[in-house]
Amino acid sequence: EEVSKLLALKAQLSSEDAPPTKFVLKTAKGTRDYNPQQMTIRNNVLQKIITVFKRHGAECIDTPVFELKDVLTGKYGEDSKLIYDLKDQGGEILSLRYDLTVPLARYLAMNKINTLKRYHIAKVYRRDNPAMTRGRYREFYQCDFDIAGQYDLMVPDAECLKVVTEILDALDIGKYVLKVNHRRLLDGMFEACGVPNDKFRSTCSTVDKLDKSPWEEVRTEMINEKGVAPEAADRIGEYVRLNGGIELVDKLMQDEKLSKSKAAIEGLEGIKLLLHYCDLLGIKDKILFDLSLARGLDYYTGVIYEAVLTHPIKIGNEDQTIGSIAGGGRYDNLVGMFDSKNKQVPCVGVSIGVERVFSVLEARLAAGDISVRTSDVHVYVASAQKNFLDERMRICAELWNAGIETEQSYKKNPKMLNQLQHCEENGIPLAVILGESELKRGIVKIRNITTRQEEEVPRENLVQELKSRIELLDLKDVNGPLPK
């Protein structure tokens, strides 16, 4: 608390002309507000994703934003230092959730649930060094789809890949490839290359850097930092440059070294079956079996996935490379870590990198490539004359009661120009214009804001007249981001 007071004091001093009770106004480091445009983009993206999740029968769950610290302990390896802890205020020791996978495992174990197909969209927290320009924050959304249950090999695993393709197709964010690999094959590969058992994990997390660093650097790290023998590293280097389809699987099954490793064969057979199912699901051409894929997380036990955009995205006049846009895999042992009898519930899932999608769309919005409408208002009730607030209110109530999205000025006597400007600025397509002489004749005017045409309609038919015009509007115009 002392620190807090000092910081407040410091903040006061640094904001020069502020009165003494003021401080620098900001959101916490690595976080941001979402303004209406950003929320529209976000809700639109999430709605498309949820539609796909539901198409596959997923149910929705949510968990608290914080967990008992013990729940998170020992699940994230060296990344545990990035966990946000709550202050001990007497009571339980709590931390903010770091992802949605560990809370799912805790949920399944706690409620003794053996099968669940669920999605979970929520914010998670990591005290990482934020790179906010590239869409990396300390508070960010995760968007997860997981299938828990004891099922036949690779059947739910293949459906996860199908889900990712449907989502990326729906978001229409560019061409992509779904890389797949298998944890058992990685283990078998390290074994076959002569890496000692206890170095599998750390070698694996080094291989994981291949998407960002060239092989030479990865090799150096392997040898100098992880203590892998140079010959072993070179053998690994031979394998991790391989990628392909079913023919590569068949070739590797004949590979002199790999064919002797039970783990490698198990992994290869898994990949083979997965590729077969992907063929049946019609997504074979989007899948790439890639031996360099080695997601770092400790808890994966089987297939691992990563979706990567293969082409840069055009933002304004610039091309931007996005890279990874979704990832996941199978983790059969995580739930058991929470069960007192170590009962396992096998799980497989994917996480959609929605923050990257948000960033791309926000950048495109800023570049003027797309436009966004942040409210759904169809009708504005206006008047050119004074003392029409009462009548405007009556009409607004009538339209609201009829379910029509309606706004009016909160001023008693607004100027006509300001009212029409509000409509134009906010993309409100229709205005009801009230005037004394028309009302005496039982008439109101409906103005089309775009065409500026006005039509007189009987006051008593107003709701019907508006509804029929709203139906004719291009409904795409009122939905989230769209081509300008």
Next chain:
Amino acid sequence: EEVSKLLALKAQLSSEDAPPTKFVLKTAKGTRDYNPQQMTIRNNVLQKIITVFKRHGAECIDTPVFELKDVLTGKYGEDSKLIYDLKDQGGEILSLRYDLTVPLARYLAMNKINTLKRYHIAKVYRRDNPAMTRGRYREFYQCDFDIAGQYDLMVPDAECLKVVTEILDALDIGKYVLKVNHRRLLDGMFEACGVPNDKFRSTCSTVDKLDKSPWEEVRTEMINEKGVAPEAADRIGEYVRLNGGIELVDKLMQDEKLSKSKAAIEGLEGIKLLLHYCDLLGIKDKILFDLSLARGLDYYTGVIYEAVLTHPIKIGNEDQTIGSIAGGGRYDNLVGMFDSKNKQVPCVGVSIGVERVFSVLEARLAAGDISVRTSDVHVYVASAQKNFLDERMRICAELWNAGIETEQSYKKNPKMLNQLQHCEENGIPLAVILGESELKRGIVKIRNITTRQEEEVPRENLVQELKSRIELLDLKDVNGPLPK
């Protein structure tokens, strides 16, 4: 960290038959997971509320779950002790948000926004003593609608009340009354009763308890704890038993004591105008001007509201009293507290007590009064015969690609009975039944799960045949809570 270790140790000791690495599995005190049924109820309720917010042109924003602690300091009076603080891990001193109003004010001031009509639905955090059976948690949703901007008196204020009526009507949760009062009238009343200026606030928060305690108790607290003179308390007692409509406003304007108070007259004129607008908006019969309404929050400056359910709600065979279901008011000075030049942005808003709504619906679900469908699946792809997984996969992919919500078993050779049972248990209306002899004839069967009737259709027309059947389904059946 020491404490954390000790607690972990304690937890281990207390879970008897667990191996040493295990601990008691639970969510943090006062929090809960939302399971798929609860999420369906929640999403359904929120969707109805959002529809109303959007009908009134509200935009959506979101803010980080934590704020710099200084942002929250001094906004909640004695309740500040309930704020969750984050541990100082080097860097900024942070606290979890306590409501959505202060973050809104910070957002407006920080971005120098003068007008905004926004809704915000998010979780907030209070280290209160949870009464979870009555729907009170330490982590809970707030659902706020606010109008910021310098406008004419009571115009946005009246719209907030209209919004509440539309929401409560849409939720169809029982009869209600919207109580209104005015902070200036309360001040004027205390002044007229002889309460010293510096005791207005504390006297006000005592009056606030009238909804739960009888007058005698409130009177005692006023005199003994707040130091109000007995005669003053008795005069207050006369006023706070008054409630009514426009005629009460007129009567009080003539009241000997109140008419001498500038504040009281200002409040009464405000209420009179508000009631007039409510009349125009067609909600007069739902409004009750009630002098006992005295919401505790420090930041209100004008009108205050509270929506109360007037009848107990039937849950199973029992009646349950719910009470307050929404509340709000005008707070014209909060944004200025964040602005270095003290620039004010007047605001008025309401918060819907969605947790109470969730609790009622969850209780009705538990009592069997309503049922809930947690997934949207329309079609299940099944087979009675072995080795049909490949064909099932092909058909699932075809249906998913056609946008049809589809599931299948993740087992290679599931039993027919289990497949049909899954459909019945999950309310899946249609099954596609594959058989070898039918497929050879280019035929598949569509089974209506409810009627158990099966029809043969050409395999190539499957998508069309399913779509036309899905269109005929009662769509209400697939949407959230519904009468059983």
